[in-house]
Amino acid sequence: MAKNKVNNWQIRREMFYPYEEVRPQKQFAAVFDINKCIACQTCTMACKQTWTTGRGQEYMFWNNVESKPYGFYPLAWDVKILEALGAQNWDGDRYSGKTIFEAAPKGQAVEGYLPEDADYAYPNVGEDEPFGEVKKGDYITIPHRVWHFYLPRICNHCTYPACVGACPRKAIYKREEDGIVLVDQKRCRGYRECVRACPYKKVFFNKTTKIAEKCIACYPLIEKGEQTQCIRTCIGRIRLNGWLHLPEKADPSNPMDYLVHIKKVALPLFPQFGLEPNVYYIPPIHVPAPYLRQMFGPGVEQAIKTYKTAQNDETLLGALTVFGSSEFRVSKFRVSKGVVTGYDDKGDELVKVPLKEPVFIRPFHDEKLQVYRHNIT
Amino acid sequence: MRNKSQKSEVRSQKSKELVTFFLLLLTVHCSLFTDYAYSQGLIVMANKISGELPLDPDNSAWNRASGIEIPLAPQVMAKPRVYESGIKKLNVRALHNTKEAAFLLTWEDNTEDAAVDVDRFSDAVALEFPSSSSEGKPHFAMGDTEKTVNIWFWKAAWQSRSDGDKVYATSDDFLGGVLAGNPVSEERTLPVENLVAQGFGSATDMEKADIQNITGSGKWKSGKWAVVFKRPLTSDGRFNVKFKEGSVTPLAFAVWNGSEGDRGGRKVVSTWYYVGFETEEKKTIYFYPVLAFIGALGIEAGIIMGIRRKRV
Ligand code: SF4
Ligand code: SF4
Numbered sequence: 001m002a003k004n005k006v007n008n009w010q011i012r013r014e015m016f017y018p019y020e021e022v023r024p025q026k027q028f029a030a031v032f033d034i035n036k037c038i039a040c041q042t043c044t045m046a047c048k049q050t051w052t053t054g055r056g057q058e059y060m061f062w063n064n065v066e067s068k069p070y071g072f073y074p075l076a077w078d079v080k081i082l083e084a085l086g087a088q089n090w091d092g093d094r095y096s097g098k099t100i101f102e103a104a105p106k107g108q109a110v111e112g113y114l115p116e117d118a119d120y121a122y123p124n125v126g127e128d129e130p131f132g133e134v135k136k137g138d139y140i141t142i143p144h145r146v147w148h149f150y151l152p153r154i155c156n157h158c159t160y161p162a163c164v165g166a167c168p169r170k171a172i173y174k175r176e177e178d179g180i181v182l183v184d185q186k187r188c189r190g191y192r193e194c195v196r197a198c199p200y201k202k203v204f205f206n207k208t209t210k211i212a213e214k215c216i217a218c219y220p221l222i223e224k225g226e227q228t229q230c231i232r233t234c235i236g237r238i239r240l241n242g243w244l245h246l247p248e249k250a251d252p253s254n255p256m257d258y259l260v261h262i263k264k265v266a267l268p269l270f271p272q273f274g275l276e277p278n279v280y281y282i283p284p285i286h287v288p289a290p291y292l293r294q295m296f297g298p299g300v301e302q303a304i305k306t307y308k309t310a311q312n313d314e315t316l317l318g319a320l321t322v323f324g325s326s327e328f329r330v331s332k333f334r335v336s337k338g339v340v341t342g343y344d345d346k347g348d349e350l351v352k353v354p355l356k357e358p359v360f361i362r363p364f365h366d367e368k369l370q371v372y373r374h375n376i377t
Numbered sequence: 378m379r380n381k382s383q384k385s386e387v388r389s390q391k392s393k394e395l396v397t398f399f400l401l402l403l404t405v406h407c408s409l410f411t412d413y414a415y416s417q418g419l420i421v422m423a424n425k426i427s428g429e430l431p432l433d434p435d436n437s438a439w440n441r442a443s444g445i446e447i448p449l450a451p452q453v454m455a456k457p458r459v460y461e462s463g464i465k466k467l468n469v470r471a472l473h474n475t476k477e478a479a480f481l482l483t484w485e486d487n488t489e490d491a492a493v494d495v496d497r498f499s500d501a502v503a504l505e506f507p508s509s510s511s512e513g514k515p516h517f518a519m520g521d522t523e524k525t526v527n528i529w530f531w532k533a534a535w536q537s538r539s540d541g542d543k544v545y546a547t548s549d550d551f552l553g554g555v556l557a558g559n560p561v562s563e564e565r566t567l568p569v570e571n572l573v574a575q576g577f578g579s580a581t582d583m584e585k586a587d588i589q590n591i592t593g594s595g596k597w598k599s600g601k602w603a604v605v606f607k608r609p610l611t612s613d614g615r616f617n618v619k620f621k622e623g624s625v626t627p628l629a630f631a632v633w634n635g636s637e638g639d640r641g642g643r644k645v646v647s648t649w650y651y652v653g654f655e656t657e658e659k660k661t662i663y664f665y666p667v668l669a670f671i672g673a674l675g676i677e678a679g680i681i682m683g684i685r686r687k688r689v
Contacts, residue, residue, distance in 0.1 A: 052551065053546055053548050053551060054546055054549065054550060054551020055548065055549065056546075056552070057551055058546050106458075106460070107453065107457060107458030108457050108458070109457065116495065117494045117496060166457075168456065168578045168641055169641070185553040185556070185559055185562075186554075186557040188554070188561070189561050189580070190493075190561055190640075191641035193457060193641065195495065205494075205495045206553075207493065207494060209553060209554030209555055209559070209562035210493060210554065210561050211553075211562055213553060
């Protein structure tokens with residue numbers, strides 16, 4: 001396997017990858033706003049019901065939501081790969097450490113590890129377990145002294161997928177039309193090189209079919225211009241799905257480009273791994289920065305700062321308001337007179353949402369019905 | 378990556394040695410060479426017997442086959458590579474009865490790995506031959522783009538089919554591999570698979586799981602695997618190897634040790650050896666085909682000799 005130099009904008013440098021840099025015509029991407037996730041697991045169940053209720057898939061959660069810092073699925077996935085990778089230094093916003101491709105042990109395509117069967121046994125281990133102790137007299141500060149947060153995760157449909165790079169049979173491919181990464185169910189022979197290689201552990205081994213399976217980004221929905229099951233069903237309206245361009249081609253009217261490239265409030269998960277993952281997270285504002293920096297890179301503090309300005313920034317607020325507003329893909333948005341309008345790929349109007357929910361104040365006593373109203377919302 | 382200049386130096390030295398070796402050889406009687414090849418364990422003789430060929434590794438008919446030992450080395454040509462392995466060699470015996478051929482492979486392995494799980498892999502063994510359509514010898518490592526190889530693959534997990542694990546889900550509508558017709562996912566009635574390959578990562582199953590043209594069976598007993606492959610001498614299809622009485626065919630070997638995480642390219646392998654199908658005629662008839670194979674690809678023979686010299 002020849003090694004090629006490719007450009008990874010998330011780490012602001014070139015890096016080695018087993019294949020050449022070939023970008024799809026469009027790239028599937030999503031933004032998850034961690035601040036709004038309530039760990040209801042509706043996304044997890046929507047995915048499970050749709051794709052993984054068969055034999056051999058019992059333990060699989062293509063979408064999972066784990067509590068951080070003590071939750072993992074599979075067990076300790078991030079701790080293990082971070083430890084294997086060693087020191088990960090950033091030189092400003094340029095990553096000067098090694099990616100998992102550059103840290104590959106002799107004879108291997110990437111640095112990685114194969115989880116044990118039992119690592120998947122407790123998908124919600126560490127749920128709601130906070131970091132730190134509540135002491136007498138403690139009061140809440142931002143960031144919190146005692147904190148935890150929820151991290152919803154799906155396959156990142158990476159620009160440089162480790163699963164693709166490690167498969168000796170070329171059984172995993174990235175679709176040219178939308179950048180979705182799929183395991184060819186006919187070609188895979190179940191070697192689990194991808195399971196070992198994916199640092200996010202988002203490829204799974206099906207013991208019944210003896211081959212690998214992974215999140216398919218609900219491509220039948222994507223092809224119809226709709227958003228994935230986990231995104232459209234999200235109770236917290238924390239998710240948005242769309243096409244992401246390269247930073248130099250960012251389109252300010254595209255909510256993905258706007259949030260990721262222009263406002264830089266949404267950041268990739270562990271960009272230092274070098275995969276250029278395409279699920280972007282708005283970091284939680286209540287969590288101490290050092291932890292978040294390791295997870296989302298050096299842009300964390302700025303992202304939080306910008307996010308906090310949303311209430312006074314109509315466009316930013318508008319981009320965040322289209323989250324969960326439609327089952328269709330909102331490819332463009334426009335804010336005008338306190339209302340955000342979402343448009344589809346063709347530019348047709350999809351949805352209109354007011355930036356501020358209208359408030360109606362009704363009298364305590366209703367004359368017409370002759371009843372008293374309680375304080376309900 | 379391999380160091381090319383170093384490699385070619387070794388190669389040219391080896392080929393010089395080889396030329397000298399062949400010149401010397403050609404001056405003596407043909408049968409002397411054949412004897413040399415035998416004595417060096419390059420050729421496994423498929424002894425001719427009458428009656429049914431055994432499928433059971435314990436069958437006493439195997440005593441009538443003379444075996445040779447094959448040194449095995451970790452696969453380091455393509456990623457993922459392995460550098461260490463507990464499996465160092467195997468023993469091969471062969472029989473034929475003018476209609477069928479059978480091979481018995483035995484090797485030491487302290488653990489019987491027949492169960493498959495996320496992090497558990499199956500023991501396995503494979504025989505490799507040039508496809509009947511391949512002229513000359515394909516590359517010993519999985520063949521090449523011009524010349525395909527025919528691989529007979531046996532897997533412990535298919536032999537035991539001990540999938541005693543609890544299964545909770547009941548739906549069969551989500552078995553992607555089965556619905557896509559992936560031979561790895563289909564219910565297997567035979568522990569063997571007939572494959573064609575033309576380089577690393579290209580192994581392709583040629584038949585439905587239940588109609589493989591090879592049969593086989595394996596047994597693990599006190600730290601040792603014994604696996605039998607059996608097939609008619611000839612077999613239709615240009616990717617299948619064809620044998621006949623009195624013929625000589627290259628063959629190579631690979632072993633996977635599940636407990637060491639072997640699968641796919643993570644395996645121990647041999648370079649080309651030869652199988653000769655015994656006939657009543659004098660054994661010198663093997664000389665010409667073997668010479669043709671080796672002579673045409675002297676460098677590769679050099680590699681064979683090199684590996685042999687190191688290990689024997
Ligand atoms: S559905 Fe939305 S809010 Fe609920 S756990 Fe999933 S991402 Fe979080
Ligand atoms: S997250 Fe893992 S499975 Fe998904 S594309 Fe990236 S490397 Fe592959």
